[in-house]
Amino acid sequence: MELFWYLAIAIVLTMFFILDGYDFGTGIIHLFFAKEEKDKEVITKSAGLFWDSNEVWLVAAGGMLFMAFPTFYASVFSGFYLPLILVLWLIIFRAIGLELRGQFKFQMWKDIWDASFGVSSLLLALFFGIALGNIVRGVNLGGVEKGESVYEGHYFFLPLWDSSFSPLSKTPGVIDWFTIVIGIISVVTLAIHGANWIILKTNSSINKKLKGVILKLNIVLATLTIFSLIVWKIINPNSFDNFIDKPYLLVFPIIYLTGLIGLFFVKKLKKDIYSFALSCLLIIGGITSSLASLFPILLPSVNTVNEPLTIYNTAAPEYGLSVAINWGIIGFILLFVYMIIQKRLMGGKIDTMDYGH
């Protein structure tokens, strides 16, 4: 039962990063590469039409986490207090950036909201990566000092950074050089994803250029991936044990690799959708590989006093989880139906769509 909800939440979160991921990526690309007003307009529109139905996936993941793993939800949300609230604020700036830009016609107004959209998208991508970095690195559960827990063993509080900035510190902060690297990987991945989205959904004049950008970013991504894997192995020598014990889990890293390698051929692909699919694979593979390497742990502990949080010691009791499966399945079916309807009606290039106003 725990496993069902673990998988369900993993799927919803992955969907969030695929869908809202292209919005963040669009923001990053927009910030650095869109120069002409015509391009800026269509690029913001390619995110603006979809951001709110994409963001709902995050809300859904939050709600499901609350229901299925309340102890994990309570621990992680209070432990990462500051970065989470910062993310909330950034989400607000991202949204109003997209919604407000078109409300007045003068350029200064548009520039302000373009910056709001672009910068907050960039920072959100960075923060989500840092969050993933924190999850795989682990935290000082129980706030252990001198061998004793300060809080209950499943609670913690992370400062934004620890003076050493090192992932090997006994009291690591949210930001250290390892989580920063993961943050940058996330920014690069989502930038590639966003570029693919722009190419897929618009006829902007920078589309051709963006393929070159994707290629360059992909080289950076490959380098950073190898680097982060080495560091990860140093931080946690057992981090790849799951893949050795259960070789079928290797399918997730293979998904990631397929995306990574495939994207080197971005200029040769026949259809834009293929390239977009490859960056989806990057995201799917990246998230699922990280989760699989930890499984069944949800949040490792960097001390030996307190147990890591797992799907078993943080889950809600059996009855609630099984009754929720009933409505959960109906919900999922509805959800995919809406998505198909929406994508069908709003498929194709944004600039050639007729909105009727």
Add this chain to the structure above:
Amino acid sequence: MEDMLFYDRLQFAFTITFHYIFPQLTMGLSLLIVFFKGKYLRNNIEKYNDAAKFFMKIFAINFTMGVVTGIPMEFQFGTNWAKFSELTGSVIGQTLAMEGMFSFFLESSFLALFIFGEKLMGQKLHFLTGFLVFLGSWASGWFILATNAWMQHPVGYEILDNGKFVLENFSALFSNPWLIPAFLHNQLASVVTSSFVVASIGAFYVLRNKQTEYGKLFLKTGVIFGLVSSLLVAFPTGDWNAKNVAKYQPASFAAMEGIFETEVAGAEIVLIGQPNMVEKKLDNKIAVPNILSFLTYQEWDRQIPGMDHFKKEELPDNIPALYYSYHIMVGLGTIFIGVMFLSAFFLWRKKLYNIKPLLWTIMFLVPFPYIANLTGWYTAELGRQPYLVYGLLRTADGISPTVSSGNTLFTLLGFVALYMLLGLLFLVLVGKTINEGPKPQTH
């Protein structure tokens, strides 16, 4: 510890107050939009379609604000109320997760289609998407009220030795006797807000003598919806809720009605007066004897326990605030009925559009249904104190154990600054939209 609790409560109160400015409009307005669009489908008169599309613009601005201020609400359960989430997540996590699954997806998927898809889909499908947006937003209200109803009157749970609440009966969450009255009361109150908004924009257009055709349509629709909803908010739904409070939270009932001493021969209803917490009485009181007993139990001399009947730790911790919230809500609700009744009368006599003082009144009344909605929620939430889960889990025991008051104050200040900016932008955009008015179609 005291500080932590104070800032956590203040931050939640501030963010939820600001947030609830928006959903209370969107829930009610979606109903009116469906009405306009439905009318257009039947009579094919363009101005109804223009009205639907005009209010969709207002809706969209409010919706965006509602979404971006709503996500912090869900997250704050975890960030600031971690212990509460840990202990109750297996129960109220159900209703909150269902809200995401069954209402947000519905609302957000079809809103984009409603706004952009009229030409793409044709009129019937366009109406359908509007209806689905309405359904989504009301479903959201339903799940939130179900969550709140459980906190007000917990049902279908078991408490384990470690203090955790465990769900024992899923359907009890939705057959909770607190839920239906609270849901209907809340939804009708949101229809009151949106009716006033529609009527007030109408009054503005008529008074300004521009877009008067639309002005008259908005006034007429707003007044009719406003009269019906303000009557239903008071009776039966408001009455029903008050009876629930008297039954399930008698200490809160005494506090919100301002009854300091139990009267043996039936309780009076307080109209005006200021709670004096030192002398435990109401200053400058105006009250009508025995009415409260009659309204609550239909018996003139039925005894209702006053605050002297309860231990201090059972009583809400801010009695004056609770008392004022409740009385402001009831007082405003009464005024709404009066104004809407008068307006409806003159509408029927075909004089409404020429009675300027009444139009000015309607126009300037628009902030007050918002205040009535918010004070209604304050009544519910302050009345539940000092508990998070009534009678079972104290508010002080629900906060995050590791988040210091300094961190909460920091984020509270950030929210205040950010929401000021949002509020300002919101007013600019709504003002601009109203000023431009509904444009007749040009094709």
